[in-house]
Amino acid sequence: MKIDVSHFLDTFFLESAEHLSTIESGLLKLMASPSDAELLNSIFRAAHSIKGGAGAFGLSDVVKLTHALENLLDRMRNGLAKPSSDSVATMLQAVDFLKILTAHRDAESPAGMDETIAALNSAAGSSESPAVESSSASALGAAVSEQREADYKVVFQPHPDLLTTGCNPLLLLRNLSYAGTVLSTRIETKDLPSLAELETSRCYLSWEIIIRTGNPIGDLREVFEFVEELARVEITPLAGNPVIESVSARPEATGAQEKSVHESSIRVATEKIDKVIDLVGEMVIAQSMASELVENFSLDTQDRLKECLATLDRCVRELHERTLSVRMLPVGTLFSRVQRLVHDLAQKTGKKLNLLTSGEGTEVDRGVLELLADPLTHLIRNSADHGIEMPAERIALGKPEMGTISVSASHLAGSVLIEIEDDGGGLNLKRIREKAIAKGLIPPTSELSEERLRQLIFEPGFSTRSEVSDLSGRGVGMDVVKRNVTALNGTIEVCGTYVKILLPLTLAIMDGLIVRVSDHRFVLPLISIIETVAIRPEQLLNVAGRGEAVRVRDEVIPFLRLQKMFHLEESKLERDEDMPELAVIVERGSLKAALLVDELLGQQQLVVKSLEKHFRRIEGTLGATILGDGSAGLILDVGTLIDSLAKTDRTSKENKRISLVA
Amino acid sequence: MAKTALIVDDSTTMRQMVAFTLREAGYQVIEAEHGQDALDKICAQPVNVVITDLNMPVMDGFTFIKNVRAMPNHKFLPILMLTTESQLSKKEQGKAAGATGWIVKPFDPEKLLQVVAKVLP
Numbered sequence A: 001m002k003i004d005v006s007h008f009l010d011t012f013f014l015e016s017a018e019h020l021s022t023i024e025s026g027l028l029k030l031m032a033s034p035s036d037a038e039l040l041n042s043i044f045r046a047a048h049s050i051k052g053g054a055g056a057f058g059l060s061d062v063v064k065l066t067h068a069l070e071n072l073l074d075r076m077r078n079g080l081a082k083p084s085s086d087s088v089a090t091m092l093q094a095v096d097f098l099k100i101l102t103a104h105r106d107a108e109s110p111a112g113m114d115e116t117i118a119a120l121n122s123a124a125g126s127s128e129s130p131a132v133e134s135s136s137a138s139a140l141g142a143a144v145s146e147q148r149e150a151d152y153k154v155v156f157q158p159h160p161d162l163l164t165t166g167c168n169p170l171l172l173l174r175n176l177s178y179a180g181t182v183l184s185t186r187i188e189t190k191d192l193p194s195l196a197e198l199e200t201s202r203c204y205l206s207w208e209i210i211i212r213t214g215n216p217i218g219d220l221r222e223v224f225e226f227v228e229e230l231a232r233v234e235i236t237p238l239a240g241n242p243v244i245e246s247v248s249a250r251p252e253a254t255g256a257q258e259k260s261v262h263e264s265s266i267r268v269a270t271e272k273i274d275k276v277i278d279l280v281g282e283m284v285i286a287q288s289m290a291s292e293l294v295e296n297f298s299l300d301t302q303d304r305l306k307e308c309l310a311t312l313d314r315c316v317r318e319l320h321e322r323t324l325s326v327r328m329l330p331v332g333t334l335f336s337r338v339q340r341l342v343h344d345l346a347q348k349t350g351k352k353l354n355l356l357t358s359g360e361g362t363e364v365d366r367g368v369l370e371l372l373a374d375p376l377t378h379l380i381r382n383s384a385d386h387g388i389e390m391p392a393e394r395i396a397l398g399k400p401e402m403g404t405i406s407v408s409a410s411h412l413a414g415s416v417l418i419e420i421e422d423d424g425g426g427l428n429l430k431r432i433r434e435k436a437i438a439k440g441l442i443p444p445t446s447e448l449s450e451e452r453l454r455q456l457i458f459e460p461g462f463s464t465r466s467e468v469s470d471l472s473g474r475g476v477g478m479d480v481v482k483r484n485v486t487a488l489n490g491t492i493e494v495c496g497t498y499v500k501i502l503l504p505l506t507l508a509i510m511d512g513l514i515v516r517v518s519d520h521r522f523v524l525p526l527i528s529i530i531e532t533v534a535i536r537p538e539q540l541l542n543v544a545g546r547g548e549a550v551r552v553r554d555e556v557i558p559f560l561r562l563q564k565m566f567h568l569e570e571s572k573l574e575r576d577e578d579m580p581e582l583a584v585i586v587e588r589g590s591l592k593a594a595l596l597v598d599e600l601l602g603q604q605q606l607v608v609k610s611l612e613k614h615f616r617r618i619e620g621t622l623g624a625t626i627l628g629d630g631s632a633g634l635i636l637d638v639g640t641l642i643d644s645l646a647k648t649d650r651t652s653k654e655n656k657r658i659s660l661v662a
Numbered sequence B: 001m002a003k004t005a006l007i008v009d010d011s012t013t014m015r016q017m018v019a020f021t022l023r024e025a026g027y028q029v030i031e032a033e034h035g036q037d038a039l040d041k042i043c044a045q046p047v048n049v050v051i052t053d054l055n056m057p058v059m060d061g062f063t064f065i066k067n068v069r070a071m072p073n074h075k076f077l078p079i080l081m082l083t084t085e086s087q088l089s090k091k092e093q094g095k096a097a098g099a100t101g102w103i104v105k106p107f108d109p110e111k112l113l114q115v116v117a118k119v120l121p
Helices: A006-030 A037-057 A060-077 A085-101 A113-123 A134-140 A160-165 A169-178 A217-223 A225-230 A270-295 A299-326 A332-349 A366-387 A391-396 A429-438 A450-456 A478-487 A638-653 B012-024 B035-044 B061-069 B088-097 B109-119
Strands: A142-144 A150-158 A181-188 A206-213 A231-237 A247-249 A328-330 A353-358 A363-365 A403-412 A415-422 A491-495 A498-504 A509-517 A520-525 A529-535 A540-543 A547-552 A555-561 A581-588 A591-597 A599-607 A621-626 A632-636 B004-008 B028-032 B049-053 B079-083 B101-104
Touching (some): A006 A085, A006 B012, A037 B012, A060 A085, A085 A113, A085 A332, A150 A169, A150 A217, A160 A225, A169 A181, A169 A206, A169 B109, A206 A217, A217 A225, A217 A231, A225 A231, A225 B101, A328 A332, A328 A366, A332 A353, A332 A403, A363 A366, A366 A403, A366 A415, A429 A450, A509 A591, A520 A599, A529 A591, A540 A555, A555 A638, A581 A599, A581 A638, A591 A638, B004 B012, B004 B035, B012 B028, B012 B109, B035 B049, B049 B061, B049 B109, B061 B079, B079 B109
Parallel strands (some): A353 A403, A555 A591, B004 B028, B049 B079, B079 B101
Antiparallel strands (some): A181 A206, A328 A363, A491 A498, A509 A520, A509 A599, A529 A581, A581 A591, A621 A632
């Protein structure tokens, strides 16, 4: 019987990823509490589990690494080795290799792996290297024997307590008989007590068996493998039958491993799935009730139908929420990656860094979380590399030697708020200004407000450090961060040493404001709307070279006519000339724009559908959605709309000035 | 009647693989994530053989085996421990706790079935 276990490989990879993050976060905590036995145990268990699984799939590199890791952890557990920053760094290195190796089926051995294994072994203070136990080799290998039949005498004298370990002497004898032909059996009953003294849980008998077999003697020994300590077992070949040593051979490599695409799958708590299933059950009941009521509809049943629909409504709502929550992950998983990063950064820069995190339990859509990883990493790097000063400088400034970076997550009215703050030097506005002038981003004479200066760091190609540092990348800085965040339909603000990122909870569903522009309906993401205002003609301004603007209270905001932008015809609907025009003020970061619309139709939760997949990308839109009445509506991308305003401004000025509307 | 095996392991992969192998071979399989979980399950239904990991959260394998052996109706139940360690100490510790035998991880499926058949009446 051949059983193929390779389809459990994906489960194994998923599980390994979890174990690896346990190991990683555990190792990071280890330096702070090196004698925490439970912590060491949990790290050890995780490594151990990976090793166990990897062995079953024949992933020898993973086995080698985890074995060395486990070995070192075991010595630490037993107090034979002490965790040091070097050994922790080596273990983290091993974790990195394991991540590579368990990323997909065809992962190749990463370079430098053997050195890491050697370093782990030397940290453990042992030269041990064989990772795969001999016994597993015998499990994998097949014994080929060339042997003539021989007779053996087997003496089996169990300890009286043998039965208490679940061993059954009769089974052993049965198994022995499978190994050959039993020629004779003799039972020794001299120890058998009288019936009154007999204890049923004790074994009083012993056996002497003569067996003829063509199998090696090891096969007979194996029968008694589990009872060696609880029985006297003697196996002796009978004279006249020479025993020929068996030859064992390794099987040939089991062919090229079948290639398969690593599907993206997610692990979801059973509880979440159960709730969804419960709800679907309720819905099915409500639905069948409703159809029955419709079938036999009369005025009497009207109320019951309404009730039924209300139940259905509640179910759908709840199902909606629950299904979304399936895709939700706590931000903590991302924070633990950051923890690792800070640890590495502290080592590389020679700075003393401390990371404070809060709100790890805040749940965010998986997609948002994945896309958030890069910007967050970048911001933390910036803080560590540019923000926090060297220890000596900090002491001179009267600050604590240890620099602190804090990251927190929280829910804020349907959005996720990520805040990053450090106690470093903050943005050096003077340097930013000098740099911007040097790069020709602003004219030397320009007098920009602090807010405008801060915005400059988001410009492509802007980097205040003269020499490109190894850590913060090369010139692809804050502009990429900003692009990523805007791609998520979120906003980012920098204020001194404080960065604030606001993101929608999920990418699949958003709250939107439906507006009418001429005869078309558009949707504006609620997250980017500040207010809607009625505009009287005297509020409109025409700024030379900058197009139209509108004065709202004391602020001048660029003005965009959506109708013109999308080349729409005049509405066929009659327009009351006395009615003021309506504008929706939207923002992206600190940039604002006023969008002229004909009517505000209401607010709705929308499922975002991509246009690119079926049609093509339309400039200025995020995608489309199905509105309440079944018709389609385009969702406007506030970011690109505002950018397009900035672009017109720049080209019209014919110099590289940045349009900033503060 | 199909024999029922209880498999106790905190690793889903390992559990699924053992369970799959045994089910293919016609066993009924109950899964448990750790010793405590397994104790609850073993009290709730009859089991013919137990296969348990040793390193587990909540309740480890040794404690679990001792607890099972302390139950009057499970005095003779075959209990196999899953172990990656080839050292004698683990096996001895397991035997002392009352384990019937052991399966060394990694195992190949046939080997697993052989060992299980070996201890099943």
